[in-house]
Amino acid sequence: MTHRKSRPAFGVLVFFAVALSLSAYFIFAAVQGDYGLFRRAEIQVEAGALRAELAGLEADVERMENLTRRLSDEFLDPDLLDQQARDVLGLIRTDEIVVR
DSSP: OOOOOOOOOHHHHHHHHHHHHHHHHHHHHHHHSTTSHHHHHHHHHHHHHHHHHHHHHHHHHHHHHHHHHHTSSSOOOHHHHHHHIIIIIOOOOTTOOOOO
């Protein structure tokens, strides 16, 4: 009795090579692709930065709305009006000394 080493068929080797190649491609695409894990992490970081920028812009808008309301005809803030007259028109009071 002679023992022959059985070798897998060539078709089986090709099948596993193709399956391994496809698996490697899909794993790479899932990690590095346009919709992969790394891109998702980048998008989350970018979304956090945009949320922070939005909060800052909303605070600026709120501040400007407050200043606009304080200078409106319905509500006049004398201190704010005085500040604007000084800044925009360059006015000073009679009891003040200008130092240049």
